[in-house]
Amino acid sequence: MTEPEGYRALVVLRVDDLDAAHAKLTSRGAEFTRDPGPMGERIRVAYLEDPEGNLIELQEWLALREQAGSAPA
Secondary structure, eight states, X not given: OOOOSSOSOEEEEEOSXXXXXXXXXXXXXXXXXXXXXXXXXXXXXXXXXXXXXXXXXXXXXXXXXXXXXXXXX
16 A cells, blocks of 8 residues: 555644744754745745654744734833
């Protein structure tokens, strides 16, 4: 029996600062399959795989970042 192609699972994690998360994980040895970049106009994403080959997507929602920056102190 052959293994099916593609990923068995997709884990999506929202982060406040995608560049910081990417730098931290890279410094700890993580290898990304896609570096941070846009996915449409509202989200930035980066991808890596866990040791079992499952896909992990890190998301930064730009609208939430803009709202946080404009919130009253």
